Amino acid sequence: MKASSNLEKVLTAGQFAVTGEIGPPKSVDAQLIRDKARLLRGVVDAANITDNQTAIVRVCSMAAAKIVLEDGVEPVMQMTCRDRNRIALQSDILGAAALGIKNILCLSGDHQTLGNQPDAKGAYDIDSIQFVRVAVRMRNEGKLLCGEELRNTKKADLLPPRIFVGAAANPFAPPLDFRILRLAKKVAAGADFIQTQTIFDMNLFKRWLGKIVDAGLHEKVAILGGVMPVKSHKALTYMKESVAGMSIPDELIKRMEQASDPKEEGVKVCVELIQQLRELTGLRGVHISTVEWESIIPEVAKRAGLLPRPAPGESSPSETLSA
Amino acid sequence: MQLLRSVSRIPYYVLITVEFLFKKVVFRCHMCGQCVLQFTGFTCPMRCPKQLRDGPCGGTRENSHCEVYPERKCIWAMIYARSRFLHRTHKLEVIQFTIDWRLENTSSWINYFSGRDGQREFKRNLKQQAKAAAVGQGA
Numbered sequence: 001m002k003a004s005s006n007l008e009k010v011l012t013a014g015q016f017a018v019t020g021e022i023g024p025p026k027s028v029d030a031q032l033i034r035d036k037a038r039l040l041r042g043v044v045d046a047a048n049i050t051d052n053q054t055a056i057v058r059v060c061s062m063a064a065a066k067i068v069l070e071d072g073v074e075p076v077m078q079m080t081c082r083d084r085n086r087i088a089l090q091s092d093i094l095g096a097a098a099l100g101i102k103n104i105l106c107l108s109g110d111h112q113t114l115g116n117q118p119d120a121k122g123a124y125d126i127d128s129i130q131f132v133r134v135a136v137r138m139r140n141e142g143k144l145l146c147g148e149e150l151r152n153t154k155k156a157d158l159l160p161p162r163i164f165v166g167a168a169a170n171p172f173a174p175p176l177d178f179r180i181l182r183l184a185k186k187v188a189a190g191a192d193f194i195q196t197q198t199i200f201d202m203n204l205f206k207r208w209l210g211k212i213v214d215a216g217l218h219e220k221v222a223i224l225g226g227v228m229p230v231k232s233h234k235a236l237t238y239m240k241e242s243v244a245g246m247s248i249p250d251e252l253i254k255r256m257e258q259a260s261d262p263k264e265e266g267v268k269v270c271v272e273l274i275q276q277l278r279e280l281t282g283l284r285g286v287h288i289s290t291v292e293w294e295s296i297i298p299e300v301a302k303r304a305g306l307l308p309r310p311a312p313g314e315s316s317p318s319e320t321l322s323a
Numbered sequence: 324m325q326l327l328r329s330v331s332r333i334p335y336y337v338l339i340t341v342e343f344l345f346k347k348v349v350f351r352c353h354m355c356g357q358c359v360l361q362f363t364g365f366t367c368p369m370r371c372p373k374q375l376r377d378g379p380c381g382g383t384r385e386n387s388h389c390e391v392y393p394e395r396k397c398i399w400a401m402i403y404a405r406s407r408f409l410h411r412t413h414k415l416e417v418i419q420f421t422i423d424w425r426l427e428n429t430s431s432w433i434n435y436f437s438g439r440d441g442q443r444e445f446k447r448n449l450k451q452q453a454k455a456a457a458v459g460q461g462a
Contacts, residue, residue, distance in 0.1 A: 086421065108380045111372055111391045122373065126421045129377040133418060145421065170381035178403045178415070182378040185418055197381055244382040244390035
């Protein structure tokens with residue numbers, strides 16, 4: 001076990017993993033984070049805590065992750081290279097590990113000009129692949145990027161952060177072949193799991209996954225497919241028009257538009273998608289994200305037959321075998 | 324003394340101006356001081372708004388344009404197209420060294436040949452790793 005996180009246990013046991021997503025609030029509303037965490041307790045194996053997503057200032061992901069952890073949900077702390085240089089990135093990994101956060105997700109981050117502080121200076125000191133490599137090196141070798149070891153004094157014990165390192169992949173952004181090459185680089189850098197961009201376009205996703213399987217990458221890294229229940233066709237149209245790197249088929253928008261109960265239809269679409277994803281070789285789990293609709297995740301997970309989740313702390317079969 | 328020191332710097336300023344003018348015109352150089360053009364299909368990746376050196380972010384639009392500047396083509400789409408044209412896509416598989424920001428606005432040519440950017444050492448290591456991997460596969 002690299003980090004003994006719940007997510008790692010589920011994945012190493014060969015079970016189909018489920019992760020959710022919690023967006024921290026734009027104010028100091030800790031209760032809101034707790035409420036969202038309680039909704040997801042026992043429903044997901046771990047919940048992503050977004051890091052100032054779309055470059056809009058929110059409660060920082062480390063603080064929110066700690067609050068979520070206290071409420072019995074394991075966090076996947078998202079970290080972007082947009083807001084942190086290499087000093088802050090490494091220091092935040094140490095801080096997160098000290099707080100008991102065991103999963104991190106390394107991202108480039110949405111560009112600052114797209115958020116509510118467009119005049120900000122972005123850090124972009126190192127890129128997300130270099131960041132994965134830095135995080136993995138900190139865990140495996142107990143060394144910082146500069147080569148210095150993680151000890152308090154020269155004679156003290158080496159104390160590396162025990163973290164499960166994830167990265168993201170976007171199957172829908174062109175060029176397709178380069179996306180495979182880039183995922184291979186993330187795997188070479190040492191990523192333990194990959195969460196994909198939200199899937200709406202199943203055909204394009206299957207093409208991407210086919211190439212991943214051909215390259216044998218699915219055996220080296222656990223890939224979790226992203227899904228999202230949407231409330232209406234307007235949300236889809238909005239995403240199609242203004243969110244870069246998304247592929248949304250017109251038939252899906254039409255289906256949502258014609259539905260008498262769009263919310264119910266949104267859940268149905270999402271459940272169907274999860275069921276299709278479970279059939280595919282090369283996928284080891286799903287990542288259910290929402291736009292301010294965390295309350296629907298339990299319903300989606302239940303109807304997709306993903307419940308009950310293996311209890312946290314439960315030893316996995318592979319571990320029992322080796323013991 | 325001061326004058327002498329200034330005069331002795333003249334060759335350096337001439338060189339850096341020539342380098343800058345040449346690379347600005349040909350590659351739209353950003354003077355990072357540690358050129359990786361040979362890895363990126365002779366297309367400068369520092370034109371990317373996120374200054375990514377290892378490939379495109381997830382924000383490339385359906386028409387291969389940039390998420391930050393919708394009117395511009397993603398520089399990494401151009402890098403990939405040119406690398407394919409020049410049969411250099413294998414060069415993109417390398418995980419790049421992290422940028423040394425102290426070298427910004429200095430001469431990449433001098434930094435390369437003096438070993439200050441560590442790039443020759445980086446390439447030597449890459450070659451050794453490739454060799455080791457080949458031996459490992461052979462056995």
